[in-house]
Amino acid sequence: MTDHDDHRPTRWTEATVYPDMWLNPDDDPRDNDGPAPEGELATLLDFITNYRLTLRLKCDGLTPAQLATHSVPPSTMSLLGLVRHLAEVERDWLNWITHGDPLPKLYGKRDADFDEAVGDPDLVASSFADLERQQAATDAELAKYAADLGQHVGREDIAVRELMVHMVDEYARHCGHADLLRECVDGRVGQ
Numbered sequence: 001m002t003d004h005d006d007h008r009p010t011r012w013t014e015a016t017v018y019p020d021m022w023l024n025p026d027d028d029p030r031d032n033d034g035p036a037p038e039g040e041l042a043t044l045l046d047f048i049t050n051y052r053l054t055l056r057l058k059c060d061g062l063t064p065a066q067l068a069t070h071s072v073p074p075s076t077m078s079l080l081g082l083v084r085h086l087a088e089v090e091r092d093w094l095n096w097i098t099h100g101d102p103l104p105k106l107y108g109k110r111d112a113d114f115d116e117a118v119g120d121p122d123l124v125a126s127s128f129a130d131l132e133r134q135q136a137a138t139d140a141e142l143a144k145y146a147a148d149l150g151q152h153v154g155r156e157d158i159a160v161r162e163l164m165v166h167m168v169d170e171y172a173r174h175c176g177h178a179d180l181l182r183e184c185v186d187g188r189v190g191q
Contacts, residue, residue, distance in 0.1 A: 009187030022057055022190030029053055041146055044164040051171030052135060058178035059083065062185065065119035071184035079181050081114035082174050084127045088113050089170055090134035093163060097141050097154035106130055 015021040025033060030050045037046040059067060059079050067080040088106055095102040107113045117127070142160065145153055149161035183189050 009184070011183065011187045011189050013188060013190045015190055020189075020191060022188075029057075040149060040161070044149075044161075044168065047168045048164065048171065051168065051175055054175045055082065055086065055171065055178055058175065058182045062182075063119070064121045064124045066185050067124055068117050068119035069181075069185050071181050076111075076114045077177055077181060078114070078117050079178060079185070080119070080124060080127060081117040082178055082181070083131050084113035084117050086171070086174060087127065087131040087134045090131065090138045093167065094134070094138045094141055095154075096156040096158055097138075097145075097160075097163060099155055102155070106134075 013019055013022065014027075015024050017024045022028070030053050037043045062079065064080075067083075068078050070076055070078050084107060091103055091106055105112075107116060117123070142164070145151055145160045149164070150159055152159050179189075179191070
């Protein structure tokens with residue numbers, strides 16, 4: 001759907017209950033209507049989980065070519081590039097909180113996460129698998145330190161709390177990018 005005057009997509013949402021939302025509340029996998037999490041760890045994990053889900057939602061329903069579209073020029077960002085970038089970031093975080101030799105970059109040279117994000121179905125599938133695998137690895141390592149968020153861990157000697165807040169910050173920032181990228185790809189809006 002495009003506006004015939006300027007070739008931009010027409011804005012739309014799937015939500016019918018609240019027109020500024022991405023989905024209707026009953027269809028939203030994020031836990032927004034339940035009781036608030038209790039405690040610092042539960043709150044941080046809730047935010048991380050919901051931002052990870054938000055990124056996935058912003059990518060749902062698009063073709064590989066649409067996921068790889070650089071829809072906000074001159075930026076080289078694409079939704080697929082964000083998925084790959086966050087897989088790299090998750091690996092970096094894992095490297096921060098472990099010892100020994102760091103794991104190598106997933107996609108090789110700097111900015112390959114964005115620059116090599118092309119609309120190939122196999123590349124899209126492997127990129128999402130990379131993200132899920134890296135998230136699981138980071139989560140498994142962080143779970144070892146859940147009893148004391150103030151302890152400093154790994155080669156970066158970073159406090160667990162600081163890393164988790166950084167995770168929220170990184171995902172939140174990139175979900176904002178995903179909002180704009182998605183709207184420019186097919187016009188779909190919603191928070």
